[in-house]
Amino acid sequence: AGERLPLPDSDDELRSLAGALNGLLARRDEATERLRKFTGDAAHELRSPVASIRVQAEVAVANPDPELSQEVLGEIVRESERLSTLVDGLLTLARSDAGELPTAQPVDLVAAAEAAVSRSASTHVTLQAPTGSAWVQAAPTEVDLVLDNLLRNAKLYARAQITVSVLPAGGFVRLIVDDDGPGIAPEHREKVFDRFYRVQDDRARQTGGSGLGLALVAEVVRRRGGTVMVTGSPDGGARFQIRWKSL
Numbered sequence: 001a002g003e004r005l006p007l008p009d010s011d012d013e014l015r016s017l018a019g020a021l022n023g024l025l026a027r028r029d030e031a032t033e034r035l036r037k038f039t040g041d042a043a044h045e046l047r048s049p050v051a052s053i054r055v056q057a058e059v060a061v062a063n064p065d066p067e068l069s070q071e072v073l074g075e076i077v078r079e080s081e082r083l084s085t086l087v088d089g090l091l092t093l094a095r096s097d098a099g100e101l102p103t104a105q106p107v108d109l110v111a112a113a114e115a116a117v118s119r120s121a122s123t124h125v126t127l128q129a130p131t132g133s134a135w136v137q138a139a140p141t142e143v144d145l146v147l148d149n150l151l152r153n154a155k156l157y158a159r160a161q162i163t164v165s166v167l168p169a170g171g172f173v174r175l176i177v178d179d180d181g182p183g184i185a186p187e188h189r190e191k192v193f194d195r196f197y198r199v200q201d202d203r204a205r206q207t208g209g210s211g212l213g214l215a216l217v218a219e220v221v222r223r224r225g226g227t228v229m230v231t232g233s234p235d236g237g238a239r240f241q242i243r244w245k246s247l
């Protein structure tokens with residue numbers, strides 16, 4: 001038993017009520033369509049690592065050669081890791097869609113960026129950050145997810161150089177990740193944040209990408225009132241820019 005609208009007592013009121021109802025129905029149809037597409041895409045993505053694990057396991061079972069088994073088991077481990085990443089990502093999105101957010105606390109973006117750069121174990125990453133701290137309100141897992149995904153992509157596409165910048169200014173903290181890779185053509189820039197979107201399907205598949213990385217980045221940033229965007233980088237590749245309100 002929720003709120004009830006008052007009964008209309010004129011044609012004008014009836015018309016405006018019908019208009020409001022039609023708007024509501026259209027929104028519901030769009031939501032249903034989004035959900036249907038998401039479920040279909042997720043099943044499609046889950047299918048390929050599962051099929052691959054199955055085939056490899058069948059090969060291992062049928063073939064007693066220990067050398068071949070080692071190779072096949074290595075493949076199974078890699079595909080299982082891909083599957084775990086995908087399932088974790090889907091769970092994070094599902095929780096977020098349901099309005100469940102991890103607990104926010106003050107997070108220092110400078111320290112988080114330093115840690116992420118050393119986690120990435122890449123020799124080509126330069127960090128430009130102020131001395132001191134740059135605080136934002138978020139869950140530490142969200143900040144790490146953003147940094148790890150942007151760095152993973154940059155490493156995948158950069159030729160030689162990646163620059164991570166933390167820039168506090170005017171009540172905001174910006175995180176910028178620049179690379180000198182092929183970049184992203186303007187017509188794809190909006191869409192790379194969509195769930196399962198890939199610019200080049202084959203390449204992303206080979207690199208083990210799920211097409212969920214940037215969708216997760218956008219989700220956790222926007223849920224905290226931040227913004228995400230991608231442009232061209234002065235270094236020649238892609239520039240990803242995240243903006244959080246500073247604490």
Ligand code: ADP
Nearest residue numbers: 153157192198199204209210211212213214238
């Ligand atoms: P995936 O997990 O498949 O890498 P993402 O959501 O992380 O998916 O990225 C979506 C797509 O955006 C990628 O498939 C790739 O085509 C493109 N992309 C992401 N980062 C970069 C980058 N730094 N340079 C060029 N293209 C990129």
